[in-house]
Amino acid sequence: xxxxxxxxxxxxxxxxxxxxxxxxxxxxxxxxxxxxxxxxxxxxxxxxxxxxxxxxxxxxxxxxxxxxxxxxxxxxxxxxxxxxxxxxxxxxxxxxxxxxxxxxxxxxxxxxxxxxxxxxxxxxxxxxxxxxxxxxxxxxxxxxxxxxxxxxxxxxxxxxxxxxxxxxxxxxxxxxxxxxxxxxxxxxxxxxxxxxxxxxxxxxxxxxxxxxxxxxxxxxxxxxxxxxxxxxxxxxxxxxxxxxxxxxxxxxxxxxxxxxxxxxxxxxxxxxxxxxxxxxxxxxxxxxxxxxxxxxxxxxxxxxxxxxxxxxxxxxxxxxxxxx
Amino acid sequence: xxxxxxxxxxxxxxxxxxxxxxxxxxxxxxxxxxxxxxxxxxxxxxxxxxxxxxxxxxxxxxxxxxxxxxxxxxxxxxxxxxxxxxxxxxxxxxxxxxxxxxxxxxxxxxxxxxxxxxxxxxxxxxxxxxxxxxxxxxxxxxxxxxxxxxxxxxxxxxxxxxxxxxxxxxxxxxxxxxxxxxxxxxxxxxxxxxxxxxxxxxxxxxxxxxxxxxxxxxxxxxxxxxxxxxxxxxxxxxxxxxxxxxxxxxxxxxxxxxxxxxxxxxxx
Numbered sequence: 310x311x312x313x314x315x316x317x318x319x320x321x322x323x324x325x326x327x328x329x330x331x332x333x334x335x336x337x338x339x340x341x342x343x344x345x346x347x348x349x350x351x352x353x354x355x356x357x358x359x360x361x362x363x364x365x366x367x368x369x370x371x372x373x374x375x376x377x378x379x380x381x382x383x384x385x386x387x388x389x390x391x392x393x394x395x396x397x398x399x400x401x402x403x404x405x406x407x408x409x410x411x412x413x414x415x416x417x418x419x420x421x422x423x424x425x426x427x428x429x430x431x432x433x434x435x436x437x438x439x440x441x442x443x444x445x446x447x448x449x450x451x452x453x454x455x456x457x458x459x460x461x462x463x464x465x466x467x468x469x470x471x472x473x474x475x476x477x478x479x480x481x482x483x484x485x486x487x488x489x490x491x492x493x494x495x496x497x498x499x500x501x502x503x504x505x506x507x508x509x510x511x512x513x514x515x516x517x518x519x520x521x522x523x524x525x526x527x528x529x530x531x532x533x534x535x536x537x538x539x540x541x542x543x544x545x546x547x548x549x550x551x552x553x554x555x556x557x558x559x560x561x562x563x564x565x566x567x568x569x570x571x572x573x574x575x576x577x578x579x580x581x582x583x584x585x586x587x588x589x590x591x592x593x594x595x596x597x598x599x600x601x602x603x604x605x606x607x608x609x610x611x612x613x614x615x616x617x618x619x620x621x622x623x624x625x626x627x628x629x630x631x632x633x
Numbered sequence: 634x635x636x637x638x639x640x641x642x643x644x645x646x647x648x649x650x651x652x653x654x655x656x657x658x659x660x661x662x663x664x665x666x667x668x669x670x671x672x673x674x675x676x677x678x679x680x681x682x683x684x685x686x687x688x689x690x691x692x693x694x695x696x697x698x699x700x701x702x703x704x705x706x707x708x709x710x711x712x713x714x715x716x717x718x719x720x721x722x723x724x725x726x727x728x729x730x731x732x733x734x735x736x737x738x739x740x741x742x743x744x745x746x747x748x749x750x751x752x753x754x755x756x757x758x759x760x761x762x763x764x765x766x767x768x769x770x771x772x773x774x775x776x777x778x779x780x781x782x783x784x785x786x787x788x789x790x791x792x793x794x795x796x797x798x799x800x801x802x803x804x805x806x807x808x809x810x811x812x813x814x815x816x817x818x819x820x821x822x823x824x825x826x827x828x829x830x831x832x833x834x835x836x837x838x839x840x841x842x843x844x845x846x847x848x849x850x851x852x853x854x855x856x857x858x859x860x861x862x863x864x865x866x867x868x869x870x871x872x873x874x875x876x877x878x879x880x881x882x883x884x885x886x887x888x889x890x891x892x893x894x895x896x897x898x899x900x901x
Contacts, residue, residue, distance in 0.1 A: 324740070335756040449882045451832050453839050454855055454874035461867050568745035572836055576859075587840055590755045598755055605748060613743060 317617070321610045328606045329380065332599055333373050385603065386596030388589075395600035399582055406581035409573065410566045412501035414559055417508035422555070424509075425516025430543065432521060440513060447510030452569070456503040456576040463499060471496050473578035500577040504570055508562055515558055519551030560619065564612045568605075636883040640702065642695055690868060693854055694876045700850040701880070704761060705831035708768035712830075713823050715769060716776025721815070723777065724784035725807060734777065741774035746833060754842045764843050768830050779822045783815040817895035824888035828881045835877055851877045 379385070385396045428437040463470045471492075523529060524547065532546045533539075571583035578584070582601065589597040723734040741749070753767040787793065788811060796806045835852030837843035844850045849857070851873045858869030 332752075335752070446882075449828070449878065449885055451835055451852075451855075451874065451877050451881065453836055453852075454870070454877065457855065457859060457862055457870050458874070461862055461871075465862065465867075565745045568748040571747065571751065572840065575840055586751070587842075590751070591841060602752060609744060 314618075317614055321614065324610060325603075325606060329377065329603060330373065332602045332606075333376055380603065385600035388594055388597045395596040396604075398597060399585065399600055399604055402580060402582045402585050405579060406567060406570050406574070406583060409497065409500055409504060409570055409579060409581060410563065412497050413504035413508065413566055413570075414563060416501050416505040417512050417559065418555075420505070421509045421512025422516055425513040426520060426543070426548070428513065429517040429520025429524070432517075437517075441517070444510040444513045447506050447513075450506065452503065452506055453572050453576055455506060456499070456573060459499050459503055460576070470499055500573050500579050503576070504566060504573045507569075508559065508566070511562065512555060512559065515555050516551060519554060520547060523547045523550050557616070557619065561612075561616050564609050567608065636880075636887050639698065639880050639883060642698060690854075690872055693849070694851065694873050697849055697851045697854050697873060698876060698880065700761070700844060700848055701831050701834060701852070701877070704764055704768070704834045704844070704850065705827050708765045708772065708830050708834075709823055709827040711765065712769040712772040712826065713776050713819065716773035717780045717812075717815075717819060719773065720777035720780030721784055721807060721812065724781045724788060725803070725811070731781075735781070738774040738777050741771070742778075746771040746829075747836060750833060750837055751840075751842065754837060759842060759845055761844050761848060764834055764837060767837070768833060771833070772826055772830060775822055775826060776819065779818050780815050783818050784811055787811055787814045821888055821892045821895060824884060824891055828884040828888070831877070831884070832881055851880075 376386075383396060384394065387393065388395050388398055391398055424440050428440045431437050460473075529542060529546055532542045537546075567583075570579075570581060571587060573579065574581045574583035575587050582604075586598065586601045588594075589601070719734050723731040749771045750767040753770055754763060757763040757766065793806065793810060796810050801810075834843055834850060835855070838850050838852030839856045841856065844853055846853065854873035855870045855877070858866070858871070858873070861869050
């Protein structure tokens with residue numbers, strides 16, 4: 310276990326290093342930050358002094374080392390636009406994104422599990438067929454367009470839900486969260502459902518497949534033969550066993566949810582990390598782009614590691630040593 | 634069937650569209666943001682309404698479809714070439730080459746497509762070519778994995794051994810013997826990936842990082858309607874979205890059918 314963990318951490322470090330090099334070259338070598346940072350009126354001497362102050366006169370590999378050294382100390386540069394440390398800027402917006410992603414995951418389980426369970430228990434009923442057909446739509450519908458349609462129907466025409474923004478927030482652990490106030494929750498409903506759309510379909514299909522498989526197992530037959538009530542068989546014997554794959558897949562998808570929140574946040578003007586990166590790309594705010602990408606890479610490596618570890622905890626049959 | 638119609642519309646858009654949305658002479662700014670079915674100033678019926686510039690949405694969708702399909706199919710084709718060659722190389726060479734290529738595939742697949750594409754476009758900037766590059770980079774891995782999977786199975790078959798015994802050149806074995814037998818799953822994956830590429834392109838264009846404003850794809854048309862949405866002018870975003878949806882679903886259906894046709898094991 311320890312060996313596996315160490316090896317994985319080493320691999321992770323190599324990936325982070327490789328990505329930092331890639332991101333650095335991508336962002337800093339293509340395009341010239343001097344033109345944005347130094348005013349065009351500056352004369353030659355001023356220009357050279359500014360370039361030297363920014364370290365842009367050094368060869369690229371030295372610039373990279375400087376960047377790396379600072380990054381290790383948690384300094385990923387200052388945003389050109391906000392004139393704040395890029396890292397701080399992103400961390401400030403992280404709660405909003407995490408909240409949205411968790412909301413979406415929760416919504417996916419809340420909606421997907423019962424529907425999938427029903428479709429699995431009564432595979433031939435017309436309701437189940439309807440559920441499955443809808444789940445196919447969930448895979449094919451362009452999510453961003455569905456988001457627009459949600460705004461159209463529920464915000465513009467019916468006026469039930471607010472269309473954009475995060476609404477009122479309340480403080481918890483020194484951070485501001487929307488889900489603690491009614492107004493914030495109302496603002497969260499549409500973005501969370503929109504982000505959950507793909508996952509709902511996924512959960513429905515997984516649950517249905519799991520239920521159909523488990524129903525044929527001997528222990529389910531035995532439980533029935535014992536004369537247990539159908540409800541008990543369904544919820545204790547079947548449901549518990551299908552939860553493991555469903556939860557793992559949903560966990561695995563969490564990274565994808567955070568990635569896709571870029572789109573959802575843009576539609577609903579949700580002030581999270583995703584909206585920040587789109588805005589930064591549009592104004593070429595390089596330090597923020599670099600910092601965001603580095604944080605995302607770290608996040609993904611952590612998620613993948615956690616998922617691998619959870620596998621072994623949930624299912625002792627998975628042997629970690631042989632996988633590494 | 635539906636897909637054939639969509640493809641035909643896209644190909645013949647310049648001839649069947651009621652209006653050329655890029656020819657400014659044909660546009661009448663007075664006809665801007667008209668509801669579906671209104672008769673415009675020139676006695677012209679806008680069946681699907683007009684956008685803020687007075688463009689006929691129906692024509693806009695037909696031209697947008699052209700761009701969406703070109704970008705989607707083009708990137709899928711290039712990604713297929715790149716991915717299939719690498720996958721084939723991995724399967725045939727084995728050993729260290731295989732390990733390296735498959736690590737790259739794993740890395741690519743563990744990173745969400747939308748983020749990877751976003752990163753690439755952030756570096757390269759907007760433009761149709763850059764979108765195609767980004768889509769190729771995020772998609773090649775699927776092809777590589779598919780081809781490698783089937784090539785690994787096929788290369789152990791007797792006919793490859795026979796070809797090797799005949800001392801045929803490696804290139805000939807790969808292209809004439811191995812590749813044709815790996816094609817069926819590749820074709821299915823390619824079809825599905827075209828749909829994915831179209832959806833991804835639309836999403837990127839919606840975010841303002843995709844195709845330039847002068848060549849609007851369906852995604853950009855939807856994005857254009859976003860600001861008018863809040864004032865109840867739904868049609869600017871609604872109809873391009875429907876067109877996008879029908880396109881994606883029909884391509885996926887074609888993929889499903891191809892899978893059934895090409896996979897003899899599924900035949901009952």
